[in-house]
Amino acid sequence: MDLIALLAIQVLYAVASLALISVGLAIIFGMMRVINLAHGEFLMLGGYAAIVATSHGISIWIAMLVVAPIVVGLIGIVVERAIIRFLYGRMIDTMLATWGLSLFLVGLTTAIFGNTTVGISAPLGSIQIGAYRTSAYTLFVIAIAAIVLGGIFAVMRWTRLGLIARGTMQNANMAAALGVNPPRVYAITFGVGAALSGLAGAVLAPVSGVFPTIGVAYVAKSFITVIGGGAAILSGTVSASVLFGTINQIATFVTTPVFGEVALLAAAIVLIRLLPQGITGRFFRRGL
Amino acid sequence: MNARGFNVLGLVLVGVIGLAFMILTPRLAELDTVLDLTVYMIMAVLALSLALIWGYGGILCFGQSAFFGLGAYTYAIAMFNIGESTLPLLLAIILPAAFAALLGYFMFYGRISDVYLGVITLTVTLILFNSVNSTAGPEFHIGAARLGGFNGIPGIPPLNWPFDKATTIDLEGMFYLATGSLLLTYFGLRLLLASQFGRIIVGIRENERRAELLGYDPRAYKLATFTIGGALAGFAGCLFANWGNFVSPTIFGLAQSAQIIIWVIVGGRGTLIGPVIGCIGIQWLSAALGANQPSSGSDLWSKIFANAPLILGVILIAFVLLVPKGLVPMLADLGQSLLRRRRERAARGFEPQQAE
Numbered sequence: 033m034d035l036i037a038l039l040a041i042q043v044l045y046a047v048a049s050l051a052l053i054s055v056g057l058a059i060i061f062g063m064m065r066v067i068n069l070a071h072g073e074f075l076m077l078g079g080y081a082a083i084v085a086t087s088h089g090i091s092i093w094i095a096m097l098v099v100a101p102i103v104v105g106l107i108g109i110v111v112e113r114a115i116i117r118f119l120y121g122r123m124i125d126t127m128l129a130t131w132g133l134s135l136f137l138v139g140l141t142t143a144i145f146g147n148t149t150v151g152i153s154a155p156l157g158s159i160q161i162g163a164y165r166t167s168a169y170t171l172f173v174i175a176i177a178a179i180v181l182g183g184i185f186a187v188m189r190w191t192r193l194g195l196i197a198r199g200t201m202q203n204a205n206m207a208a209a210l211g212v213n214p215p216r217v218y219a220i221t222f223g224v225g226a227a228l229s230g231l232a233g234a235v236l237a238p239v240s241g242v243f244p245t246i247g248v249a250y251v252a253k254s255f256i257t258v259i260g261g262g263a264a265i266l267s268g269t270v271s272a273s274v275l276f277g278t279i280n281q282i283a284t285f286v287t288t289p290v291f292g293e294v295a296l297l298a299a300a301i302v303l304i305r306l307l308p309q310g311i312t313g314r315f316f317r318r319g320l
Numbered sequence: 321m322n323a324r325g326f327n328v329l330g331l332v333l334v335g336v337i338g339l340a341f342m343i344l345t346p347r348l349a350e351l352d353t354v355l356d357l358t359v360y361m362i363m364a365v366l367a368l369s370l371a372l373i374w375g376y377g378g379i380l381c382f383g384q385s386a387f388f389g390l391g392a393y394t395y396a397i398a399m400f401n402i403g404e405s406t407l408p409l410l411l412a413i414i415l416p417a418a419f420a421a422l423l424g425y426f427m428f429y430g431r432i433s434d435v436y437l438g439v440i441t442l443t444v445t446l447i448l449f450n451s452v453n454s455t456a457g458p459e460f461h462i463g464a465a466r467l468g469g470f471n472g473i474p475g476i477p478p479l480n481w482p483f484d485k486a487t488t489i490d491l492e493g494m495f496y497l498a499t500g501s502l503l504l505t506y507f508g509l510r511l512l513l514a515s516q517f518g519r520i521i522v523g524i525r526e527n528e529r530r531a532e533l534l535g536y537d538p539r540a541y542k543l544a545t546f547t548i549g550g551a552l553a554g555f556a557g558c559l560f561a562n563w564g565n566f567v568s569p570t571i572f573g574l575a576q577s578a579q580i581i582i583w584v585i586v587g588g589r590g591t592l593i594g595p596v597i598g599c600i601g602i603q604w605l606s607a608a609l610g611a612n613q614p615s616s617g618s619d620l621w622s623k624i625f626a627n628a629p630l631i632l633g634v635i636l637i638a639f640v641l642l643v644p645k646g647l648v649p650m651l652a653d654l655g656q657s658l659l660r661r662r663r664e665r666a667a668r669g670f671e672p673q674q675a676e
Contacts, residue, residue, distance in 0.1 A: 132635070140630055305432075
C-alpha cells in the first residue's frame with residue numbers, strides 16, 4: 033500500500049515535471065507556430081539565474097519563483113526582437129536559427145560558468161509515507177506545476193490579455209483589423225513562454241543541478257510532450273504529460289531511469305505515427 | 321556558354337582537382353596533415369549524405385549523426401566479433417540504412433510535416449546517445465565487443481583488403497580510401513540526381529502535391545532517399561571508426577548533428593559541392609579555434625573565441641538570417657547577375673551607335 037502511494041507520488045511528479053518543462057514551449061509553439069530549439073537553454077538559464085541570485089544572498093524561494101522567470105523572460109523578449117521576428121512564417125529557418133541560439137547560449141555559459149555542475153540543495157526536508165521516505169520538494173514541484181497550469185487557464189479564459197492572445201492565435205489578420213498589434217502580442221507571448229521556461233528550469237535546478245548542456249536533457253522530452261499533445265496548449269500539454277509521464281515513471285520503476293526515458297521517447301514516436309495531429313487533434317478538441 | 325556547358329565544366333573541374341588532391345597530398349604534406357585531411361574527407365561524405373536528403377530531398381533530418389554513429393558502432397562491434405572487415409563494412413552500411421528505412425516508414429507513411437520530422441529525428445538521436453551512453457558496465461556487451469558506455473570503444477581493428485586478413489590499411493591508405501570515397505560519392509550522387517529518380521525527388525521537394533497528382537508516391541520516394549542518406553552516413557561512420565580506431569557516444573551527440581546541418585546550410589542547400597566546401601571550411605575553422613585554446617583561460621574573450629559551439633551558433637544564426645541560401649548558391653547568383661549585367665551593358669553600348 034505504501035509502495036503504491038510512493039509510486040503514485042513518483043508518477044505524479046514525473047507528470048508534473050514534464051508539464052512544467054513543456055508548458056513554456058507549448059505556449060510559444062501553440063500561439064506562434066515557432067519551434068524554439070533553444071528551449072532547453074532557456075530552462076538552463078533559469079537554473080543559473082536562480083543559483084546566481086541565491087549566491088548573492090537572495091532567498092531561494094524569491095530566486096526561483098521571481099528572479100528566474102523575470103530574467104529569462106527578458107532574455108526571451110530580446111531574442112524575439114533580435115532574431116525570431118525576422119523569421120515568422122519560415123518554420124524551418126526559425127528552427128535552425130534557434131538551434132544556433134542554443135549552441136551560442138551553451139558556449140556562452142560554458143565560457144562564463146565553466147563546464148561543471150553547480151547545485152543548490154533542495155529546500156524542505158523529507159516526508160514519511162509508511163515505511164518509505166520521500167523528498168517534500170517533490171510535492172512542491174507538483175504544486176508549482178498545478179499552480180502554473182491553473183494560472184495559464186485562468187489568464188487565457190478570463191482576462192482581456194488571454195482573449196487577445198487567443199484571438200491573435202486563431203486569426204492574426206482579423207485581430208490586427210480589430211486594433212490589436214500582433215507583433216507586440218508575439219513579443220509578449222515569447223517573453224511569457226521564456227519566463228515560464230525560466231521558472232521551470234529554476235524549480236527543477238535543485239533536483240538535477242545545473243550545467244551548460246543540461247538543456248539537451250530537457251529539450252527532447254519537452255518537444256515530444258508538446259508535439260504529442262497537439263495544437264491545444266493546455267489540454268495538449270496536460271494530456272501528453274500524463275501519458276508520457278506515466279509511461280516514463282513505470283518503465284523507470286520496472287527497469288532503470290535510462291530505459292524509462294527510452295520508453296518515453298519510443299512511445300512518443302509511435303503516438304505521432306498513430307495521431308499525427310497529436311492527442312488534441314483527435315480528443316479534447318474544444319479544450320484551451 | 322550555356323548551362324549544360326557549365327555543368328560539364330564543373331564536373332571535370334571537380335574531378336581533376338579531386339584526383340590531383342588525392343594523388344599529390346600524401347607526397348607533399350606531412351603525415352599529421354594527411355591525417356587531419358583524412359577526417360575532413362570522411363566528414364565530407366557525411367555532409368553529402370545530408371546534402372542529398374535535405375538539399376535535394378527536402379527532408380530536414382536533424383539526426384544524421386544517428387546513422388553516422390550507428391555505422392561506426394556497427395563496424396566496431398562486428399569487427400570485434402568477426403575479425404575480418406569485409407562483412408563489418410557491409411553491415412555498417414546495411415544496418416544504418418535499415419534503421420533509416422524503419423524510421424522513415426514511421427515518418428513518411430505517418431505523413432508527418434517537415435517540422436515534426438526534424439524534431440523526431442532529433443529525438444531519435446538523443447535516444448541513441450542516452451542509451452549508448454549508459455552502457456558503461458561490463459554486462460553490456462554484444463558478443464565479444466563491450467559497449468563501454470561513455471568511455472567508448474577503443475582499439476577498433478582497422479579495415480583489411482577484402483577477404484585477406486593480413487593486409488590491413490595504413491594511414492596513407494586511409495587517406496586514399498577516404499578521398500576516393502568522397503569523389504565516388506560525389507559523382508555517384510551527381511549521377512543519381514541526373515537520373516529519373518533524382519528528377520522526381522527534386523520535383524517532390526518543390527511541390528509534393530503536384531508530384532503526387534502526377535502519379536508519383538512521395539512517401540516511397542522520400543523513404544528511398546532517406547534510406548540512401550542513411551547508408552551513406554553509416555559508411556562515413558565506418559570510415560570514421562577506422563580513422564581514429566575509436567568510437568564514443570559523442571558522435572551521436574547534438575553537437576555532431578548541429579555540425580552537419582551547419583555544413584550544409586553554410587555551403588548551400590541544393591548543391592553538392594557546397595556542403596563539401598562548408599564541411600571542410602567549418603572543420604578547419606573549428607580546428608583553428610581549438611588550437612589557440614588558452615591553457616590558463618582567465619580572459620573571457622579568449623575563452624569565447626576558443627569556444628567552438630559559441631562560434632558555430634553565431635555562424636548558424638548569421639547564415640539563417642543573412643545568407644539563407646548558403647555560400648555556393650549565393651556566389652552562383654552573384655556571378656549570374658554580373659554576367660547578365662555585362663551582357664546588358666554590351667547590348668546597350670551597341671544601341672546608341674545604331675541610333676546615331
